[in-house]
Amino acid sequence: MQRSTKQRRAIQETLRASGRPLSPKEIEELAQENGEVLSLTTVYRSLKILVESGDLATVELPGQPARYEASGLDHxxxxxxxxxxxxxxxxxxxxxxxxxxxxxxxxxxxxxxxxxxxxxxx
Amino acid sequence: MQRSTKQRRAIQETLRASGRPLSPKEIEELAQENGEVLSLTTVYRSLKILVESGDLATVELPGQPARYEASGLDHxxxxxxxxxxxxxxxxxxxxxxxxxxxxxxxxxxxxxxxxxxxxxxx
DNA sequence: TTGCTATTGACAACTCATTTCCATTACCTG
DNA sequence: CAGGTAATGGAAATGAGTTGTCAATAGCAA
Missing domain, CATH: 3.30.1490 (Dna Ligase; domain 1)
Structure with a gap:
C-alpha cells in the first residue's frame, strides 16, 4: 500500500504552488529551495506513480524534458x-x-x- | 568547398519526393529502398549542413526525433x-x-x- | 589522369533524460 | 514501541538520438 511521505507531499505541493507545468528538475530545485529534502530519483519515481494513478498529466515539448501538471484541468x-x-x-x-x-x-x-x-x- | 555527392543528392531527392517532413532514420530507409547507398551517419552530417546553410528546416514533435523539410514553405x-x-x-x-x-x-x-x-x- | 582534400561508413563514444539497484531510512499498523 | 515493508538517495545502468574518429573512398580542378 502507498505511504504518505514528506517527499511526495513536497512534490505535490511544489506543483500546486507553482501553478504551471514543471519538469522533474524544476520540481527538485524548487522543492529544495523551499527547504525540502528530495532527490531527483524520488521525483521521477513519484511522478510516474502520480501519472499512473491519474493525479498528474504529462505535458511534452519538443526537444525538452516532459513537464507535469495537475490532471483534470479544462482543455x-x-x-x-x-x-x-x-x-x-x-x-x-x-x-x-x-x-x-x-x-x-x-x-x-x-x-x-x-x-x-x-x-x-x- | 562543398562537393556534390551521390549521398547528398539522395537525401535531398528523398525529401523532395516524399513531400512531408522526414526523420533521419526515415530518410536513410527511404533512400535505401530506392537503391541508394547511404549511412545514417552521413544523413545526420548532411542534415546538419543543410539546416545551417538554410536549405532545410527542422520540424520538432514532442517525444520524437526531429524531422526535416525544405525551408521557405508558406507558414x-x-x-x-x-x-x-x-x-x-x-x-x-x-x-x-x-x-x-x-x-x-x-x-x-x-x-x-x-x-x-x-x-x-x- | 593525377593529386588534393572533402566526404563517407563503420563503430565507438557521448549526451541527457530516465530507470534500476540496493543498502538505509522512516511510515504506519498492531 | 516494534516489526514489516514501502520509500528514499546516490550511484550505476539504460536507451535513444546524435556526434566524433579515422582509415578508405571519390569529387573536382589542373
Missing part, C-alpha cells in the same frame, strides 16, 4: 518562454482547429504551443 | 498520424492564435500539431 494549451525556458498554461483554444486537417485526415486531438516571452522576461 | 502546421507515426504538412493556420496569450505574455510564434489518423490509416 487548454501552453506557452513556452524562449528566454527562461519555463512553461505556462494558456486557457482557451482556437475554435476551428480540426477543420484545418486536409481532406482524408481524421484529426482527433491537437497540441498548440505559443512561444515568445513571459511577463517576467518581456 | 503551415503539421499532422502526426498516431498509427503509422508519420508526419504531414497542413496548410493554413487558425487566425486568432496569438490572441490566446494571456495578458503580459508576448507571443512571437507558435506550433500547432494535429493528431489522429492519416488517409492511409483511417
Amino acid at each position: 487548454h494549451h501552453h506557452f513556452h518562454c524562449d528566454d527562461c525556458d519555463r512553461m505556462f498554461d494558456v486557457p482557451g483554444c482556437p475554435s476551428d482547429v480540426h477543420s484545418l486537417a486536409p481532406k482524408g485526415f481524421v484529426a482527433t486531438h491537437h497540441e498548440l504551443i505559443l512561444k515568445g516571452q513571459c511577463p517576467a522576461c518581456a | 503551415h502546421h503539421h499532422f502526426h498520424c498516431d498509427d503509422c507515426d508519420r508526419m504531414f504538412d497542413v496548410p493554413g493556420c487558425p487566425s486568432d492564435v496569438h490572441s490566446l496569450a494571456p495578458k503580459g505574455f508576448v507571443a512571437t510564434h507558435h506550433e500547432l500539431i494535429l493528431k489522429g489518423q492519416c488517409p492511409a490509416c483511417a
Whole structure:
C-alpha cells in the first residue's frame, strides 16, 4: 500500500504552488529551495506513480524534458518562454482547429504551443 | 568547398519526393529502398549542413526525433498520424492564435500539431 | 589522369533524460 | 514501541538520438 511521505507531499505541493507545468528538475530545485529534502530519483519515481494513478498529466515539448501538471484541468494549451525556458498554461483554444486537417485526415486531438516571452522576461 | 555527392543528392531527392517532413532514420530507409547507398551517419552530417546553410528546416514533435523539410514553405502546421507515426504538412493556420496569450505574455510564434489518423490509416 | 582534400561508413563514444539497484531510512499498523 | 515493508538517495545502468574518429573512398580542378 502507498505511504504518505514528506517527499511526495513536497512534490505535490511544489506543483500546486507553482501553478504551471514543471519538469522533474524544476520540481527538485524548487522543492529544495523551499527547504525540502528530495532527490531527483524520488521525483521521477513519484511522478510516474502520480501519472499512473491519474493525479498528474504529462505535458511534452519538443526537444525538452516532459513537464507535469495537475490532471483534470479544462482543455487548454501552453506557452513556452524562449528566454527562461519555463512553461505556462494558456486557457482557451482556437475554435476551428480540426477543420484545418486536409481532406482524408481524421484529426482527433491537437497540441498548440505559443512561444515568445513571459511577463517576467518581456 | 562543398562537393556534390551521390549521398547528398539522395537525401535531398528523398525529401523532395516524399513531400512531408522526414526523420533521419526515415530518410536513410527511404533512400535505401530506392537503391541508394547511404549511412545514417552521413544523413545526420548532411542534415546538419543543410539546416545551417538554410536549405532545410527542422520540424520538432514532442517525444520524437526531429524531422526535416525544405525551408521557405508558406507558414503551415503539421499532422502526426498516431498509427503509422508519420508526419504531414497542413496548410493554413487558425487566425486568432496569438490572441490566446494571456495578458503580459508576448507571443512571437507558435506550433500547432494535429493528431489522429492519416488517409492511409483511417 | 593525377593529386588534393572533402566526404563517407563503420563503430565507438557521448549526451541527457530516465530507470534500476540496493543498502538505509522512516511510515504506519498492531 | 516494534516489526514489516514501502520509500528514499546516490550511484550505476539504460536507451535513444546524435556526434566524433579515422582509415578508405571519390569529387573536382589542373
